[in-house]
Amino acid sequence: MRQQLIESFYHALNSTHPARLTEPHLPQEAPALIIAVGKAAMGMLEAARQRFPQVPFIAVPKAEEGQTWPSLPNGRILPAGHPVPDERSVEAGGAILQAVAGLKPEELLLVLVSGGGSALIEAPWGVGLSTLQALNQALLRSGADIQEMNAVRKHLSALKGGRLAAATPARIQALYLSDVPGDDLSVVASGPTVPDPSTFADALSVLDKYGLDFPEVRAHLQRGLGGELPESPKPGDPLFGRVENRLVGSNLSLLRAAQRYWQQQGYRAVILSDRFQGEARELARFHxxxxxxxxxxxxxxxxxxxxxxxxxxxxxVRGQGRGGRNQEFAGWLGYYLREREIWALAADSDGIDGNTEAAGAILTPQTWQRARHLGLDFRGYLENNDAHGLFTALGDLFITGATAHNLNDYRALVVEQSPA
Incomplete structure (x- = not known):
């Protein structure tokens, strides 16, 4: 069963490879420039370069330690930081803004977007990079959901929230791989080519809700709230008459591929939802x-x-441990089920869960008993937000390395017949 869980994950990833999802939606017309941004940037770019090998491009994937990128003709690959933007993110953002500004109204800009783009390309607006980095760290630890985090990010950037579209006179076709619940394209990578329904007031409300101070950030947002700064482009703005935004893949695509795998193994497989949000421990309680x-x-x-x-x-995050939402989910699921037998895998499709090298964790029918045998304080690990430490001790981390993919989380729970 462990092998089947792992196979189901890789089957889902392979069936929804970014190039495979992108290719059917590429334009017939050759673009003047291709921009590819996000954790799946290189896979999406692969499809575009096969169709348009002579078109110049800028690609911004996530920088990985030890990762080297091939030298490709006609383009630039600018790896950058994630989940917190860094100097490379600012360099990449500046290069993109400069490139798109030089296009002509009759030309086509092809933009390929996947999750992670919020950090990978950055053009700080109203605050310095160090402040932006500290704010991102605080938001990641606060429990804020992705919609809330990106409402703040979009009002501190010259790229996000439709501002990339506003920065060029060209026509735009943008293809999005969604890593957000509900597939709201204005949230994926902070929607660089999408109308932004959020406001300066929304951004301030997020800071208030999670008790985040940041005087420099608040001063900038207050200026916007007072009308001293322009809002992000909103739905109905005429500029979007030259922009087509299209969803080409999502978490549901991933789950449907996994469902086909399990059905081929002879199981009934049910997709509960592709839109679960909230605290990992409460989601585990529900499951x-x-x-x-x-x-x-x-x-x-x-x-x-x-x-x-x-x-x-x-x-x-209230403890001092390491982990991520998927390891946390698996840990609490094991705690709530105790000795009741269950096989489960919880993993991030990008291969990196939280601040660890693991994609997630595997739960087995023996997890609780083995933890007791090893003298592990199961709940203590979880209360310290140290699911990574727990599953390291158990030998049940699921480690894949970065997958160059990003269709959000994958959870599979195998419920067998109850013992007689």
Whole structure:
């Protein structure tokens, strides 16, 4: 079963390779420039370069330690920092702004966007980079969801929230791989070519909600709220008459591919939702309750069944440990189910869960007993936000390395027949 869980993850990734999802949606007309941004930038670019090998491009993937990129003709590859923007992010953002500003109204700009772009390209507006970095760190630890984080980011950037579209006179075709629940393109990579419904007031509300001070940031947002600074382009703005934004892949694509895998293995596989959000421990509590209901009452599904779900949980960090939302989910699921047998995998499709080298973790029917045998304080690890330490001790981290993919989270729970 461990091998099947792992195979299901890779089958889903391979079936939804960024190049495969991008290729059918490429324009017939050759663009004047290709911009590819995000964790899946190189896969999306692969499809575009096969169609348009002579077109110049700028690609901004996530920088990985030890990663080298091939020298490709006609283009620049500018790896940058994630999840917190760095100097390379600013360099990449500046290069993109300069390149798109030089296009002509009759020319076509092809923009390929995937999750992670919020950090990978940056053009700080109203605040310095160091302040922006500290704010991003605070938002990541606060428990804020992606919509809230990006409402703030979009009002501190000359690229986000449709501002990239405003920075060029060219026509734009933008293809998006979504890593956000609900597939709101204005949230994916902070929607550089998409109308932005959020406001300066929304950004300030997020800071208030999570008790984030940042006087320099607040001063900038207050200026915007007072009308001294221009708002991001909104729905209905005429500039979007020359922009086509298109969703080409999503978390649901990933889950449907996994569902096909499990059906081929002879299991009934149910997609619960691709839109789960909220605290990882509460999401685990919900899944644990569902497992109990299936095992004891055969409702709402009869076992054996594989429960598939996606979305993006959050973690309010109060402890000193390491981890990520998927390891946290797996840990709390194990805690709530205790000795009740379950096989489960929770992993991030980009291969990096939180601040660790793991994609996620695997839960086995022996997890609780092995933890007790090893003398591990199961709940203590979790209360310290140290799911990584827990699964390291158990030998059940799921490590893939960066996948150059990004369709949000993958959770698979295998609920077998209840013991007689």
């Amino acid at each position: 644990a309750a569902l497992v109990e209901s299936i095992r004891q009452h055969k409702t709402p599904f009869e076992p054996p069944v594989v429960l598939l779900s996606g979305g993006e949980a959050s973690v309010t």
